[in-house]
Amino acid sequence: MNKRFIVLALITAIVIVYTTFPAAFLASAQPAFIDLTTELNTNVVTREEFCVVLSKLFIKEYIGNSELPFKDIDLIKPENLVYIQLLYEKGVLKGSYDVEGNLSMFPDDIITKQEIFTLLGRVLGKTSEYILPFSDENKISSYAYKYIAWFAENHFMEANPGENFNPKEGLILDELIELMEKSYEFYQISDSAVTVKTLFGTGSRGFVDADPLKARFTQPYGVTCDKSGNVFVFDTYNNAIRKIDIKKNTLSTIAGKMVILDDNEFSRGYYLDGKLKDALMNRPVSGVFNSKGELIFADSENHTVRIIRANNVMYTYAGTTQGYLDGGRDEAKFNCPMAIAIDGTDHIYVADSLNNCVRKISPEGRVTTIAGIPKTEGCADGMADQSLFREPSGITVTSDGKIIYVADTGNHRIVKIENGKVTTIAGITDGNGDSLGGYKAGTVKNAMFNLPVGITLANGILIIADSGNNMIRAITPSGNVLKIAGNSEPGDRGGNPWEAMFNQPMGVYYNDGMIYIADTVNNKIKTMQFNVDLYQ
Numbered sequence: 001m002n003k004r005f006i007v008l009a010l011i012t013a014i015v016i017v018y019t020t021f022p023a024a025f026l027a028s029a030q031p032a033f034i035d036l037t038t039e040l041n042t043n044v045v046t047r048e049e050f051c052v053v054l055s056k057l058f059i060k061e062y063i064g065n066s067e068l069p070f071k072d073i074d075l076i077k078p079e080n081l082v083y084i085q086l087l088y089e090k091g092v093l094k095g096s097y098d099v100e101g102n103l104s105m106f107p108d109d110i111i112t113k114q115e116i117f118t119l120l121g122r123v124l125g126k127t128s129e130y131i132l133p134f135s136d137e138n139k140i141s142s143y144a145y146k147y148i149a150w151f152a153e154n155h156f157m158e159a160n161p162g163e164n165f166n167p168k169e170g171l172i173l174d175e176l177i178e179l180m181e182k183s184y185e186f187y188q189i190s191d192s193a194v195t196v197k198t199l200f201g202t203g204s205r206g207f208v209d210a211d212p213l214k215a216r217f218t219q220p221y222g223v224t225c226d227k228s229g230n231v232f233v234f235d236t237y238n239n240a241i242r243k244i245d246i247k248k249n250t251l252s253t254i255a256g257k258m259v260i261l262d263d264n265e266f267s268r269g270y271y272l273d274g275k276l277k278d279a280l281m282n283r284p285v286s287g288v289f290n291s292k293g294e295l296i297f298a299d300s301e302n303h304t305v306r307i308i309r310a311n312n313v314m315y316t317y318a319g320t321t322q323g324y325l326d327g328g329r330d331e332a333k334f335n336c337p338m339a340i341a342i343d344g345t346d347h348i349y350v351a352d353s354l355n356n357c358v359r360k361i362s363p364e365g366r367v368t369t370i371a372g373i374p375k376t377e378g379c380a381d382g383m384a385d386q387s388l389f390r391e392p393s394g395i396t397v398t399s400d401g402k403i404i405y406v407a408d409t410g411n412h413r414i415v416k417i418e419n420g421k422v423t424t425i426a427g428i429t430d431g432n433g434d435s436l437g438g439y440k441a442g443t444v445k446n447a448m449f450n451l452p453v454g455i456t457l458a459n460g461i462l463i464i465a466d467s468g469n470n471m472i473r474a475i476t477p478s479g480n481v482l483k484i485a486g487n488s489e490p491g492d493r494g495g496n497p498w499e500a501m502f503n504q505p506m507g508v509y510y511n512d513g514m515i516y517i518a519d520t521v522n523n524k525i526k527t528m529q530f531n532v533d534l535y536q
Helices: 022-030 047-058 079-091 115-124 142-153 173-193
Strands: 194-198 222-225 230-237 238-246 250-255 284-289 295-299 302-309 313-318 337-342 348-352 357-361 367-371 392-395 405-407 411-417 421-426 452-456 462-464 473-474 479-486 507-511 513-518 524-529
Touching: 047 079, 079 284, 115 142, 115 173, 115 222, 115 524, 173 238, 173 479, 222 284, 222 302, 222 513, 230 284, 230 513, 250 452, 284 337, 284 452, 348 405, 367 405, 392 462, 392 507, 405 452, 411 452, 452 513, 462 507
Parallel strands: 222 507, 337 392, 392 452, 452 507
Antiparallel strands: 194 524, 222 230, 230 238, 238 250, 284 295, 295 302, 302 313, 337 348, 348 357, 357 367, 392 405, 405 411, 411 421, 452 462, 462 473, 473 479, 507 513, 513 524
């Protein structure tokens, strides 16, 4: 089937006296992604304004009891003194000498490009020996060169040969915001000290049960885990479900087999219930375990939800033929269900992609539509029965079933369904209400996604496979949207999450401090540790 897959919550200002700073605030304050469009609403950004934002974003340990040595301290706003103190204590802000030889901050002066990159570089602790290609690189002050070089080498900015850098000019506000957003993302990732690793898969497509370096998948779309931590892979274009035994480090096929190749040399799908050795599927994509340890999954091109019971037999859980119809399990109809989720009472939630709606299956097998206008695509929030989706393809739910999160893939947005209403929580539209796909970090009000698919919850944090951006991203409880691994270019590389590369990752699942990733076009299952405390 041809699918159309088509910086930052404002910190409350606290008035302080230079000599005293409330201990309670010092103990509880945490850096937050600040909405720079609110905090800095002019193209003229002063040193003081920039330093305050920098301190709020990046300084985690709040002490704020050093005496500032600047001659012009009286020019700093009293409520900002503590933020300046914090940067000074960390060695980020050092000041400059005035014409009389006095160490000063010059808080009201416009902050220059080279000063911005220097302060950010000191916060991140990054320098480089990279030779800058700018025609005026000799005008860059010696203190700033190594910091600017690191940002240029790591593509935080364009460094085209022959162009001017203009080190003593200011930075356009939009460029400053983008730089701060990228720097904060890098800061979060580098602080986590984790790596992206291939768990199983060679990268070449195929159908091979073997050790991690020889195993093969063919475009796996989804992953999930059982209560023992074993990983189950929905090996979509092999029409199979595979199991990775975490303790034994082995891969086995639990259901599905190659019958014949289609014209694209993919395994042709079929539909057959029965013993697992005989059962057949057609593009299984996503699944979950219920309280009985039974695996329930979306068999997308058979337009059904199916179940593997403890007796190693596959049954149809709900659905009959392609179409749309609510009702009992033996009469309901789906149209390419792409993802399912489960709550603590074994209710199943289905992203019914080509019906453009969200469905719910009771433990007794009753199918109902809970959001979207069936068979009608669009992009609209509001009452659930009047909302519009465009090929929703990812779904997760809180254990109490009160909040359902949906990756509305064709609309490049993440929405929630709560109390009978649909609300966009991240992703933007143009002036006509049409969705916009792309990449932008920041707060939920301005972040952008590109074909988000897989979605999972990690202690209140949403983790998303942003397939069109080749990234794994997170939405934090405070409303920040951050990259946690990957970059915009497709590729296949592990290691530091900031430098890791994916190729259209479709599935993510969080379990016990680990994110499991179906790196679909790379034909691999990858992992990375995830420290939820860094994103709370």
